[in-house]
Amino acid sequence: MDFSQINPWILALSGITVIATIWMGFRSAKTSKSASDFFVAGRSVSVGWNASAISGEYLSAASFMGIAGMVMSMGYDALWYPVCYACGYLFLLLFIAGPLRRFGAYTIPDFAEGRFDSPLFRRIAVCFVLFIGFFYTMPQMKGAGTTLSYILPGLPYWVGVVVVGAVITLNVALGGMKGITLVQAVQYWIKMFAISLPIFVLLSVYGGYGKNLSFNQSGGPPAIERSAGPAEHARKPLPEKAPKDEAWIAPFGPLTTKAAKAAGLPPEEARPLSLLYTYSLIIALVCGTAGLPHILVRFYTNPDGVAAKKTTMWVMILIGVFYVFPPIFGVLGRNFMPELYNATGSKGPDKVVLELPTLLGKHSVLGSILSGITCAGAFAAFMSTFSGLLVSMTGAVAHDIYGRMLKPGASPKERMRMFKIAAVGVGGLATLLGTQVELLDINFMVGQAFAIAAASYFPLLFMSAWWRGMTMPGAATGMLGGGILALACVTLTSVSDIISKTGQAAALKAGTAWTPDALTLFWKGHPLLRILSEQPAIWTVPTAILLMVLVSKATRAKVPADARMKMLVLHAPEALGLKQEYIQEHQGTGH
Amino acid sequence: MSRKPNDQTDFIHSEEFLRGLMKRQLRLSIACASAFLLLLFGLPLANYLAPALMATRVGGFTLSWLVLGVLFFPYVWIIAKWFITRSIALEAAEVCLAARKNESPSNH
Numbered sequence: 001m002d003f004s005q006i007n008p009w010i011l012a013l014s015g016i017t018v019i020a021t022i023w024m025g026f027r028s029a030k031t032s033k034s035a036s037d038f039f040v041a042g043r044s045v046s047v048g049w050n051a052s053a054i055s056g057e058y059l060s061a062a063s064f065m066g067i068a069g070m071v072m073s074m075g076y077d078a079l080w081y082p083v084c085y086a087c088g089y090l091f092l093l094l095f096i097a098g099p100l101r102r103f104g105a106y107t108i109p110d111f112a113e114g115r116f117d118s119p120l121f122r123r124i125a126v127c128f129v130l131f132i133g134f135f136y137t138m139p140q141m142k143g144a145g146t147t148l149s150y151i152l153p154g155l156p157y158w159v160g161v162v163v164v165g166a167v168i169t170l171n172v173a174l175g176g177m178k179g180i181t182l183v184q185a186v187q188y189w190i191k192m193f194a195i196s197l198p199i200f201v202l203l204s205v206y207g208g209y210g211k212n213l214s215f216n217q218s219g220g221p222p223a224i225e226r227s228a229g230p231a232e233h234a235r236k237p238l239p240e241k242a243p244k245d246e247a248w249i250a251p252f253g254p255l256t257t258k259a260a261k262a263a264g265l266p267p268e269e270a271r272p273l274s275l276l277y278t279y280s281l282i283i284a285l286v287c288g289t290a291g292l293p294h295i296l297v298r299f300y301t302n303p304d305g306v307a308a309k310k311t312t313m314w315v316m317i318l319i320g321v322f323y324v325f326p327p328i329f330g331v332l333g334r335n336f337m338p339e340l341y342n343a344t345g346s347k348g349p350d351k352v353v354l355e356l357p358t359l360l361g362k363h364s365v366l367g368s369i370l371s372g373i374t375c376a377g378a379f380a381a382f383m384s385t386f387s388g389l390l391v392s393m394t395g396a397v398a399h400d401i402y403g404r405m406l407k408p409g410a411s412p413k414e415r416m417r418m419f420k421i422a423a424v425g426v427g428g429l430a431t432l433l434g435t436q437v438e439l440l441d442i443n444f445m446v447g448q449a450f451a452i453a454a455a456s457y458f459p460l461l462f463m464s465a466w467w468r469g470m471t472m473p474g475a476a477t478g479m480l481g482g483g484i485l486a487l488a489c490v491t492l493t494s495v496s497d498i499i500s501k502t503g504q505a506a507a508l509k510a511g512t513a514w515t516p517d518a519l520t521l522f523w524k525g526h527p528l529l530r531i532l533s534e535q536p537a538i539w540t541v542p543t544a545i546l547l548m549v550l551v552s553k554a555t556r557a558k559v560p561a562d563a564r565m566k567m568l569v570l571h572a573p574e575a576l577g578l579k580q581e582y583i584q585e586h587q588g589t590g591h
Numbered sequence: 592m593s594r595k596p597n598d599q600t601d602f603i604h605s606e607e608f609l610r611g612l613m614k615r616q617l618r619l620s621i622a623c624a625s626a627f628l629l630l631l632f633g634l635p636l637a638n639y640l641a642p643a644l645m646a647t648r649v650g651g652f653t654l655s656w657l658v659l660g661v662l663f664f665p666y667v668w669i670i671a672k673w674f675i676t677r678s679i680a681l682e683a684a685e686v687c688l689a690a691r692k693n694e695s696p697s698n699h
Contacts, residue, residue, distance in 0.1 A: 079659045087667050090627055094620040094674060210651025250646060251638035251655055271639065278635045286631070305682075309675050316671050320664035327660055466617065564609060571612050573682040576603055576689055 009365075010151050013372035017190060017379045018167055021183055025171030028179035045181055047307050051314030053181045054298050056188030056380075057388035058085070058315070059322055060136075061143030062446040064191060064381035067323070069350035070255075071330025072340070075248035077255035078330070080281055082323035086316065088289020093312040096290060099465040099570040101308040104579055107392070108293050108457070109400040115464050116472035117560050119405070124476055126400045128483065129293045132453055133393040134433060136292070137386060139445040141165065141434025144382040150354055151375055161434040164382050169427030172390045173420045180387045187380040188318065194377020195325045198357045198370045202332055205360065212331050216249045235335045242341040248334070252278070259534065263527040270527075276538070277531050284537030288450030291457030294392040305574050329353050354378065390427055397422040448490040455540035456483030463548050465570055468563050474552030482544025489536040496520065602692035615681060623674045630666060634658060 045053070063085065070078035103111060108129060113122035141161045148160025171179055203209065215235045238245075247253045252274035259277070260270035289295070302308040333340060333352035336359055340348050357370035398419040403410055410418070437445075460479045464470055496519040507514035516524070523530040532539060552559075560566060569582050602608055638645050638655055645655035652660070 076653075076656060076659070079656070083659055083663050086664060087627070087631065090667050090671055091624070093671060094624050098616075098678070208651070210649075212651070213653070213656060214648065214651035249653055249656065250642065251635070275635055275639050279632070282631060282635070306679055309678065313668075313671050313675050317668055320668065324661060324664065466613070564606070565604075567613065568604070568609055571609070571616060572603065572689075573686050575682075575686045578603070 007151075007368050007371060009368040009372035010375045011372075013369075013376040014151055014379050017187075017376040018163070018383075020186070021171065021380075021383055022167055024183045024186065025167075025174050025179055028182050029174035031178065045178075045302065047302075047310045047314060049181060049185050050298065050302060050307075050311045051318060052185035052188045054184075054295065054311065054315045055318040055322070056184035056186075056191065056384040057298070058295060058319055058385070059188065059191050059381060060385035060446070061140050061147075061378065061381045063323070063326065064195065064378055065143065065147075065350055065353045066446070067326040068329035068333065068353045069348075071327040072333040072349040072352050073243070074255040075243060075253045076251050077253050077278070079327055080278065081285065082326060084282055084285030085289060086320045086323050088286040089312060089316045089319070091286055091290040092295075093309065093316075096296075096461050096465060097308050097312050098305055100296065100461065101302060101305050102572075102574055102579065103566075103570050107395050107399055108296055109396060109404075111464075112460070112475075113404075115560075115566060116470070116475060118472040121472050121476055122400060122404065124480065126396050128456060128479070129396040129400075130393055132293055132449055132457075133389050133396075134430060135452070136294075136446065136449040137389050137393075137430045138433055138437045138440070139449075140382045140386045140389070141430065142437050142440060142445075143378070144386075145434065145438065146351075147354070147375065147378045147382070150351060157438050158435040161431055164379070164386060165427060165431030165434060168383055168387045168390055169424055169431070172387060172394060172427065173423040176416075176419060176423075177391050177395075180391050184384045184387060187384040190380040191377045191384075192318075192322055194373045194380070195322060195329075195353075198374055199325050199328050201366070201370060202356065202359065203328070206332060206336065209328055209331065212328075212335055213249065215335050216245045216331075236338050238334075238338045239341050242334070242338055256281075259523065259527040259530040262530075263524050265527060273527055273531055276528075277535055280531070280535035280538035283541055284447070284451045284454045284535060287454035287458040287537065287541055288452075291453035291461065292449075293453075293457065294388040296457075296461070298388075326353070329356055332356060386430070390423060390430065393426045393430075394419060394423040397426060448487075448494070451486045451490050451535070451537055451540075452483050454537050455486040455544050456480070459541060459544040459548060463545060467549075467552075468567050469552055469556070469559055470548065471552045471555045471558040471560075473555045473558060474548045474550075477551040478544045478546075478548030481547045482540050485543060486536050486540045489533045489540070493530075493534045496523065603689045608689065608692075612685060615685075616678070619674065619677055619681060623670050626670050627667065630658075630663065 063082070067078065067082050070081060100111065103114065109122045109125040112125035113119060141164070144164035145157040145160040148163065149155045149157055171183060175182075203212075206212065242248075243254050252271060256274040256277040257270050260273045265273070302311055329352055330349075333349065333356055337352060337355060340352055340355065342348070353374055354371065357374055358367050360367035360370065398415060398421075402418045402422070403415050407414070456479045459482055460475055463478070464475060496517075499517050500520045503517055503520075504514050565578075565582060568578050572578050634655070645653065647654045649657050
């Protein structure tokens with residue numbers, strides 16, 4: 001290992017973030033005592049803390065590093081990611097947050113069982129929580145591994161995964177949900193600071209956001225702007241691999257026209273397909289946000305429904321402000337670090353957030369400190385999202401599988417002990433999986449998790465909260481049908497991409513011409529099908545809802561007998577006390 | 592409230608109350624969602640139908656980039672703020688209504 005390459009500032013600031021996280025975990029372990037503290041933070045988290053914690057959990061590695069990289073490599077179309085990540089929350093607020101909170105259950109599987117009186121449905125929901133959880137965990141782990149090997153050149157990939165996995169597993173096992181709330185809230189502010197400060201410094205040196213975008217025009221920047229400022233602050237020439245200015249700044253660029261381009265369609269035929277791709281992407285991201293289980297579980301940690309709504313408002317402001325910044329990294333990266341276009345993935349545009357501060361001088365103090373801050377922010381990003389996922393998955397194992405299925409009569413003490421054991425088990429498994437995914441693309445995997453959540457959880461929650469006629473078979477068919485269709489489509493797309501990439505690489509190595517495989521040829525002939533398979537939300541979300549309606553109508557007899565009471569609990573103001581009444585009745589009838 | 596737990600014939604357990612409640616809540620949510628979806632689905636359509644207009648430069652930004660990358664966020668905050676104020680007021684009104692009707696059951 002070459003120690004001379006290590007930047008002491010980067011190492012120190014990242015180290016402080018990790019150590020502070022461990023310290024907060026130990027500190028909060030002293031105050032987390034009851035089972036309720038562990039599962040839903042005692043339902044007493046204040047609006048400010050909870051909003052910071054949700055935001056901290058939400059801004060993952062993909063948000064912190066991935067978006068900047070995507071904007072740099074694909075331009076305008078990639079802006080939909082931050083906007084929809086932030087705005088999906090509005091959908092949660094409008095349709096789901098209030099009812100879910102009033103119904104009051106520890107986890108989503110609790111809601112699934114409570115709403116339909118079906119232990120079977122709880123089992124299905126548990127499997128889905130764990131499945132989406134692991135799916136979303138792997139990219140976080142990958143981010144941790146690649147960042148640590150960036151900070152300490154020469155360090156193997158798995159070390160970062162194991163470090164982050166061990167720290168967070170320890171924290172969750174010690175403090176549960178309550179412990180993690182404090183940690184995540186602090187990590188939000190670390191990330192916000194880490195993404196905004198370097199931007200303010202860089203923009204003050206290289207000119208404003210608008211000025212930097214104005215460089216990207218067909219025919220080059222206007223002469224006046226080109227001559228303004230010192231020569232070293234002029235835009236650098238773009239390499240061959242970079243997208244052209246007009247395609248990069250305009251809508252329907254490289255991201256959304258890929259399939260149509262592969263098919264060799266002329267621009268006027270490609271544009272409607274790009275529009276379709278854009279709509280499908282928007283639906284996946286907005287509905288997916290409203291359906292991610294680790295985000296939903298947080299609504300139960302608010303003391304009451306009004307607090308839950310206020311929390312969502314603050315979350316939208318906190319993440320909205322954050323999401324203005326990553327695209328600026330992408331824009332600056334395009335203008336001043338175009339050499340990154342020559343590599344791909346984590347060696348190319350994906351590391352623009354970590355690399356950009358070095359523009360201020362690789363060995364200058366300011367450049368080093370800013371690099372250190374962005375690396376610390378990246379660490380906070382993997383750790384906080386992984387903590388949230390680990391809490392929701394551990395909750396599913398300890399509360400739903402152990403507490404409800406294996407040993408329903410378990411005492412709170414036993415359940416707390418089980419929570420700790422489950423945290424270690426799930427954390428270990430997630431770490432192990434994380435070490436195996438070095439070659440996968442972060443953004444792509446996050447996109448898949450969103451596509452699956454959008455077609456399964458979102459229809460389930462939306463329809464269960466607003467339609468009295470839902471039955472358990474209807475809900476299960478819709479959720480599983482939508483989820484499995486989305487999973488099948490995204491898997492088909494990614495497998496086909498891997499096959500064609502390995503084929504191309506092999507052909508290049510052998511020096512022969514690449515003969516496309518059957519699937520690649522099929523996509524070439526059918527760009528519409530390729531788009532519907534790569535971005536399936538536009539048809540899987542309506543399919544899931546349709547399945548729910550049709551199957552529920554067919555099994556009308558199975559509508560829960562007390563559906564009206566359940567709807568009252570979901571919708572009536574908490575001040576009326578219907579919830580307590582509902583619990584009493586249920587206990588009275590032997591539940 | 593001095594109700595017996597199993598007395599389910601009063602106003603707040605009635606079909607009328609539930610229907611009114613859900614209808615008012617849903618109407619508010621749909622109104623807010625429409626305002627949001629108008630911009631969310633309208634922007635790609637504007638990009639598609641009027642590319643020249645959306646590429647107009649405003650302070651270096653293209654119009655489309657300015658809307659999506661910056662102005663979208665405050666727009667959503669305004670919708671959220673409005674929804675929260677209205678839905679808290681709606682809940683307070685529902686509680687008042689339920690209390691009034693429960694005290695004078697002959698009125699409904």
